[in-house]
């Protein structure tokens with residue numbers, strides 16, 4: 001008997017989203033990016049744990065519940081459902097969905113607090129300074145910016161208020177040197193470079209202890225032993241990455257996934273993930289995550305999404321109009337991962353029609369319907385290899401490695417670009433080999449050409465599964481690839497000579513703007 005294969009583990013997280021408002025394309029983006037990586041890692045033989053969820057405590061949520069005339073718990077239950085529904089709508093392959101109001105989280109979070117306290121990293125003091133509820137962040141005077149109206153705001157334009165209250169503090173200042181050593185010894189810890197530079201400069205400038213409890217409202221996890229304090233929402237939120245894994249039970253089976261390989265976050269929250277979180281973990285004597293990667297921001301048709309402009313774009317109508325997989329493809333292809341970009345309907349339609357319907361959809365359709373009509377609907381056999389065959393096949397065989405490199409380097413757009421090079425080469429090959437002309441003159445060569453094309457299509461279909469899971473499942477069905485032979489390890493043996501191919505249909509209908 002062969003021993004079971006030991007698979008390396010990979011733990012990836014999305015930010016947990018605030019439930020004060022409805023989910024929009026920005027949330028979907030971070031989640032889809034994490035999903036692509038999680039799916040790729042599974043394809044590549046890793047045992048993956050993929051976590052997402054919702055951030056449900058804090059002053060911002062309490063205020064939003066009040067404005068909605070609801071009790072906070074009722075309010076967060078309703079809105080967390082909207083985020084769960086979004087996760088389903090975008091076909092997220094998450095292994096768990098954590099809500100910070102769940103008991104498992106509150107207990108784990110309380111245990112973490114106690115651990116920090118025992119380690120001597122927490123003390124009671126008095127906070128006086130600026131707070132922006134919208135950002136749920138404290139700011140120093142010199143971080144504030146003066147708006148055109150002459151009013152001070154946070155660096156993210158949130159209104160700030162002067163807060164004066166009794167508060168517990170975390171001794172962040174004690175971790176400055178260890179944090180700088182961490183960044184220095186692990187250049188990949190924070191990426192991309194713009195985020196890394198910003199964080200390194202922030203820590204070098206000197207760290208102050210941070211306030212980690214509030215007394216002016218009550219919607220939060222109570223501080224153990226001091227029930228008039230609730231934990232600062234970021235302490236509570238960051239803990240989700242371990243409470244979901246069973247912390248404080250270090251023997252919990254899921255704890256084997258800790259430390260996380262990758263925290264995917266928006267670029268506005270890197271300070272919490274790359275400074276506060278590792279410092280808290282150091283204080284609690286827990287291993288540190290391997291990497292924090294900051295994705296950029298989308299604007300929509302040139303505008304920043306905001307409540308005041310009422311232009312936050314939900315995903316469901318886009319999915320209904322364009323289909324989910326084209327939307328997933330567009331989000332991953334349109335802007336280099338880590339950069340900012342603009343979401344526009346025109347750009348989405350262009351990519352859908354040019355790259356999906358034309359380049360890939362037509363390629364698959366030409367090959368598969370030709371086989372259905374002229375090769376008895378069975379997978380053709382290889383023939384003698386020509387130089388052109390060899391070139392296309394070696395391109396296909398080298399593609400998984402290049403896609404792996406791109407994804408490991410967080411260049412998700414580059415992974416697609418590499419795959420499209422093969423799509424274009426396959427299109428050029430079919431034009432040049434013209435199997436339709438070989439049908440009468442050289443049927444064996446026609447079959448050989450079609451088989452080389454199927455080999456290339458297989459690689460394309462397998463590698464695109466993380467990006468467009470539903471459509472690629474359909475493509476692999478058309479190639480009669482068994483469900484258990486769709487990963488990278490099975491690539492060489494996934495196609496069976498002569499197997500019956502089901503009747504193909506179009507993968508990506510062209511989008512025509514309604515009149």
Ligand code: ME8
Nearest residue numbers: 015016017018026027030055237238265266297298
């Ligand atoms: O910050 N473009 O939650 P949040 C791209 N609860 N990504 C966007 C985006 C946009 N326009 N808008 C939002 C929080 N995002 C905290 C996180 S983690 C322990 C706690 C994405 O609901 C991006 O990933 O404000 C950003 O970081 C996240 O949504 C913010 O979600």
